[in-house]
Amino acid sequence: MTQFSFTLDATDGAARTGTIHTPRGDIKTPAFMPVGTAGTVKAMFPEDVRATGADIILGNTYHLMLRPGAERVASLGGLHKFMNWQSPILTDSGGYQVMSLSSLRKLTEEGVSFASHIDGSRHMLTPERSIEIQCLLGADIQMQLDECPAIPIEHAKAAASMRLSLRWAERSKRAFEEKSKPGQALFGIVQGANFEDLRRESLSRLMEIGFPGYSIGGLAVGEGRAEMFRVLDFTTPHMDRAKPRYLMGVGKPGDIVGAVARGVDMFDCVLPTRAGRHGQAWTPEGAINITNARFAEDGEPLDPASSCPASRDYSKAYLHHLFKAGEYLGAMLLTWHNLHYYQQLMAGLRAAIKAGRLAEFVADFRAKTCEETL
RNA sequence: GGAGGGGUGGGAGAGUGGCUAAUUCCAGCAGACUGUAAAUCUGCCCGCUUCGGCGUACGGUGGUUCGAAUCCACCCCCCUCCA
Numbered sequence: 001m002t003q004f005s006f007t008l009d010a011t012d013g014a015a016r017t018g019t020i021h022t023p024r025g026d027i028k029t030p031a032f033m034p035v036g037t038a039g040t041v042k043a044m045f046p047e048d049v050r051a052t053g054a055d056i057i058l059g060n061t062y063h064l065m066l067r068p069g070a071e072r073v074a075s076l077g078g079l080h081k082f083m084n085w086q087s088p089i090l091t092d093s094g095g096y097q098v099m100s101l102s103s104l105r106k107l108t109e110e111g112v113s114f115a116s117h118i119d120g121s122r123h124m125l126t127p128e129r130s131i132e133i134q135c136l137l138g139a140d141i142q143m144q145l146d147e148c149p150a151i152p153i154e155h156a157k158a159a160a161s162m163r164l165s166l167r168w169a170e171r172s173k174r175a176f177e178e179k180s181k182p183g184q185a186l187f188g189i190v191q192g193a194n195f196e197d198l199r200r201e202s203l204s205r206l207m208e209i210g211f212p213g214y215s216i217g218g219l220a221v222g223e224g225r226a227e228m229f230r231v232l233d234f235t236t237p238h239m240d241r242a243k244p245r246y247l248m249g250v251g252k253p254g255d256i257v258g259a260v261a262r263g264v265d266m267f268d269c270v271l272p273t274r275a276g277r278h279g280q281a282w283t284p285e286g287a288i289n290i291t292n293a294r295f296a297e298d299g300e301p302l303d304p305a306s307s308c309p310a311s312r313d314y315s316k317a318y319l320h321h322l323f324k325a326g327e328y329l330g331a332m333l334l335t336w337h338n339l340h341y342y343q344q345l346m347a348g349l350r351a352a353i354k355a356g357r358l359a360e361f362v363a364d365f366r367a368k369t370c371e372e373t374l
Numbered sequence: 375g376g377a378g379g380g381g382u383g384g385g386a387g388a389g390u391g392g393c394u395a396a397u398u399c400c401a402g403c404a405g406a407c408u409g410u411a412a413a414u415c416u417g418c419c420c421g422c423u424u425c426g427g428c429g430u431a432c433g434g435u436g437g438u439u440c441g442a443a444u445c446c447a448c449c450c451c452c453c454u455c456c457a
Contacts, residue, residue, distance in 0.1 A: 248409040
């Protein structure tokens with residue numbers, strides 16, 4: 001059986017391109033992972049997600065534990081079979097919900113107790129239970145439970161939070177060693193808000209514990225792009241060269257381009273799917289809102305040269321109409337288009353790194369989209 | 375011809391003397407969304423504006439009143455029923 005491993009194929013400055021090998025298939029990096037929180041990449045068929053170029057998608061421990069329940073998914077053959085996605089799946093631990101559902105949870109050393117956002121019932125998520133659930137789901141790449149605090153945050157609070165996440169990292173690893181199957185991987189998560197000393201402490205302690213990959217958590221939580229890049233600048237250079245680096249929850253295309261240039265290998269974000277459902281489309285020239293009146297009579301598709309049917313075969317006027325009429329197909333097509341755009345961006349980044357032309361690629365991206373990536 | 379009901383901002387529809395440039399919904403215009411409580415949320419939506427206001431406004435005209443979308447008179451129009 002293929003073990004989990006990472007091979008680095010080429011570098012260009014700090015940027016890298018490589019391959020993550022898993023028993024369920026390879027993941028080309030830099031990789032973008034569409035988010036499928038509740039066992040579905042919303043508004044998409046799994047085969048279409050695959051066809052956009054996605055090697056791996058995300059699932060979520062918290063959501064699936066509440067509904068339909070991890071044990072039920074396990075008894076039905078695991079998440080891959082349940083949702084008809086045979087490629088790798090990465091699951092978040094529920095750590096993000098510690099922040100996003102902060103009004104519904106209680107945090108202790110032991111773990112997080114949630115009042116379900118669905119029915120109010122109480123659920124305890126400990127590092128051990130989070131790993132158990134991720135194993136029941138059958139996730140190929142699993143995340144330690146962590147606390148993801150928003151920025152700005154005081155140094156003392158960020159330090160205490162980061163150290164709690166470190167203790168949870170150790171507990172997660174012990175539980176993972178007990179419950180996981182060969183070929184699965186557990187990533188540790190670097191925290192420490194936007195403080196260099198805390199990020200360094202978090203990273204070096206995680207590397208002592210030892211993980212097959214490292215996530216950078218707690219970014220894109222209110223600090224802004226420039227500050228996020230500043231944190232990456234003093235974090236990625238100290239990360240293990242031989243292990244994949246995953247910037248969690250990021251981001252906009254410009255965020256991804258800038259982070260790849262700083263040595264990040266993996267990304268996930270709800271933006272292409274959520275914004276797609278909300279009428280926003282990314283094009284090579286930047287983001288547009290298809291509901292704008294100026295598209296009402298625009299007979300051109302989003303990208304006539306695209307290999308994606310959603311981008312190529314439907315006019316902006318038609319997409320505009322679908323959104324104005326509240327038709328489901330509008331959300332489906334824009335989600336499809338956005339995911340394809342993101343995957344094309346990743347493919348472009350990989351090719352540029354391999355060719356040693358990342359700087360040109362970034363300059364071209366900036367010129368076309370007017371997005372800041374430095 | 376008679377009896378009743380009704381005419382409010384693009385539409386629907388609240389409001390029956392000052393707290394009303396007028397609740398709310400829809401339509402319209404724009405913005406946001408970053409490990410998904412999101413097919414969601416926010417703002418604008420009579421005209422002008424130096425964004426503090428100013429001017430007009432609740433079918434029409436005239437009146438009562440310090441003050442009227444709200445009360446009175448007449449006129450116009452619409453709906454229902456009876457002839």
